Amino acid sequence: MLQIVRWNSLFGLTICFIAGCAATTETKRLAPDELSDIEYGTGLTSQDFRSIAQRMARSLVSLPQIQQSKNPPRVAFASVENNSSDYIDGDTFLRKMRTELVKHAEGRLVFLDRDVIQQIEKENRDKAAGKRTSSGEGTPYGADFFLTGTIDSIDRVTGSGRTGYTRYSFRLTNAADSAIVWEDDYEIKKHSVAGAMYR
């Protein structure tokens, strides 16, 4: 009887030890351009995202209309149209481009924050009504250009293999006459084969 109890205790301890090991998690920090071990598939990676935004920002700032303009052009966002099969918030590319340009382009472009336009209008109304202090009349700027884009993709799936081609195109459109003054794109094609577990 005592021996059975001993064996049961030993078995219990072993189970606890294994379960304890399995429950241990490991976290490691990665560089933003580094791929982790679980980034399978043909989807967008952080490295792709950063490459696209950086390349587009550098292409945009080189535009003669921007470089030669005496007054920095005012740019507003128009939502990026995502026609691809991948779920991506297209506007996140615009936000990353804006960050790069505001950080480094030294005022060559002025971006209009239309996300907070309602708060700005309310603030102006409150200032006009004397509910807020005012440092002068302010009217929100009108846009000279709209920055927008399109994401298109062609996907092919055969058995466990998947091929995805995605084209990310961005353009700057004149707000007065709708002329496109700049356009650039970035193309990515990937092929992946899923392991038996993922089929």
Add this chain to the structure above:
Amino acid sequence: MTRIVVAGSAILFCVVGCKETTTPVKVVGEDSPYQTEGRIQFEQSQLANLIDVVRVDPQSKGQGLLHLIVTLRNKTSKPLWVECRTTFLDSRGHVLEQTNWEVVYLDARTVTEYACTSLGPKAVEYQMLIRRPAESSLHKP
């Protein structure tokens, strides 16, 4: 008596051992640390056997933007993927901006141009690094 001496020594050891110490750093002087090894560098020495840098053409663009065009020749009979990163420096050799590691495709036995423009007008110097993608990147697109 011996016990008191041992206990005292142990307490003293703990106190001294737990005390944080700092180490003075000797600065290794380099005028332009980003360019000590040259403006264009391979991160892995074996890349020199696969790729030639055949032309480097930095030029001023627009209102003082630094536009860099580097022509690379893939000497092998197979296409190659490499990753390039450009760092733009100001007149004192400090980093103004840095691109991410961008994937560049090099066709076999021919030349490919890699171009990069600074976002701001203060860039006067650059450093470009070229490396092979990590092993995982080669197998996981």
